[in-house]
Amino acid sequence: MSVNPDHPAANHQVVLARRPAGPVALDDFRLETAPVPSRGADEVLLRNIFASVSPAARAAMQGPTYRPQLTEGEVIPAGVVAEVVAGPPAGPPPGTLVATLFGGWANYTAVPATAVRELPLDLRGPLVRHLSLYGLNGLTGYFGVVGVARVRAEETVVVSGAAGGVGHVAGQVARLVGARVVGITGSDRKNAVLEKELGFAATVNRHSDSFGDDLRAACPDGVDAYFDTVGGPMLETVLPLMAGHGRVVCCGATAQYDADQPPDRGPRGFPLLAIVKSLRIEGFLVHDFQADWSEALTRLDQWAEGGQLTVLEDVRDGLGSAAAAMVDLMAGNSTGQLAVRVAGL
């Protein structure tokens, strides 16, 4: 393994200091200096530029998800936009800009060469957009609406976590395919952004005492598609509002992640409401739609550059800010794609 001599060989990284007991806290993380990781024969060594701060990382602290549970001392997992420092001959050459879901909160990460994809640099906009709109979150929002819910014009679509990295894309994509979109967030300020800048037809604040009634009033014809990023009690609130043959896109359960344990009960009304309303409730991976990525990215680029889709990003500076960013994320104190800039380009 060789590291580009322009960069120091020291590797700053943020690891799990302890398993969170309840809501995640700064002391659950530790910023440490470690050797640059060794690269296996089939791996690329990456110099990370942007790293995501995502609910998935919090979920991994709670238990197994797509990956085994995160244990103490492990680097916090993250999607990254990075530069290849070194790799196998068949892999992307040094200097190539890539993205991978298997990065982390560190200056350097070694990942299988097959797990990185070269950035499609013909797409326009700032580099961080390859982490947001052109990355996992943007594609998740797009395919959740277009590929899973298969939203049609005139339908009513509800998005929870609607100002989040995935939700704000999902809501706008649903609007752009002709749906009437209702957003749920925990903040009047976020809701104002959604209505005034992102074209949501209506918004509801989940902290309102009249939340359930507000949501029902915002969806007088029922909910044709619910893009669910939060799970938990909100899913229980939405299920009875679903219209016949409605679709629930299970994209995240952030309301359930920031606790010591997953909840010991599921939403009341399930599966009975799925039966009597002929609901389709579906989780998915963006990789299920890999054949359509190129078309999706082209559309997202056109919408964003044409001013029809607004990308919300909240980029914090340096690995030292990552832990606080995670605390903010889980407390609802961030808007759009949350990321840290790990290094300059």
Next chain:
Amino acid sequence: MSVNPDHPAANHQVVLARRPAGPVALDDFRLETAPVPSRGADEVLLRNIFASVSPAARAAMQGPTYRPQLTEGEVIPAGVVAEVVAGPPAGPPPGTLVATLFGGWANYTAVPATAVRELPLDLRGPLVRHLSLYGLNGLTGYFGVVGVARVRAEETVVVSGAAGGVGHVAGQVARLVGARVVGITGSDRKNAVLEKELGFAATVNRHSDSFGDDLRAACPDGVDAYFDTVGGPMLETVLPLMAGHGRVVCCGATAQYDADQPPDRGPRGFPLLAIVKSLRIEGFLVHDFQADWSEALTRLDQWAEGGQLTVLEDVRDGLGSAAAAMVDLMAGNSTGQLAVRVAGL
């Protein structure tokens, strides 16, 4: 309205005497004599021959489902095979044999002419088969497997309520499309029938102390499709066993029907497992597949007449036996399609 003079004008019917307080009991029903119902201008008057005894009727006593909650004094709803006594000029002529989902436990029922379908009498077998295999339950089993779960050869399919009217068809259809089928019932005797006569690869008794372990052992590669007729705690047991991209067909929640109220919680692990396993969880109506009914019925007829699919029926005699049949159904003391013979052909 005119009634065929071959039949008495008195109408015996079974009504809900009181809303069940817990498990359904004989005293919740009342057999009474009433006038033959008046037929509206767009309705047909039916003389019922066979009437189903179904979990859906028990669910309707608990709360609204596809239909409003059943109230005291109302005739117990049922699918029926019936003969048209009278109807509008554009409807099926008197003497036509029809089926409808909107019949009841009564000698005579008036239903919209658009709600009956003429029996496809080219299908072979006894008349009651139009209530079982060629009726709602058979089509539900078929389309749940073929149309919703889209079961493929070599997959592992679990069916709960596997000896029931829907389940025993679903399990055999899954076997016939090449899957390995695991049945769950509450009886070793039923399980023996499933394994020895219906070709299930394995069975599990839900009353066993080791039920969860037994099911896991029966599905060493995970569950690709779960045909769920019971909901409740069993769904909670199956969800963690689902394989990636598994499908859950939400067909019934019988475990939840025979109580005063629906349960106040859903299955633990939902929606988190739907997210991390990319599950598709789906309710449906057989009418969603109406374009394919003819093909389905032909295949079911061929399988049944060819001896590849065994139809289990439990036909009780007379409306006077309907209440006891419902009690048996909810207690697990029936096998296959449960029905009462209301009248001779």
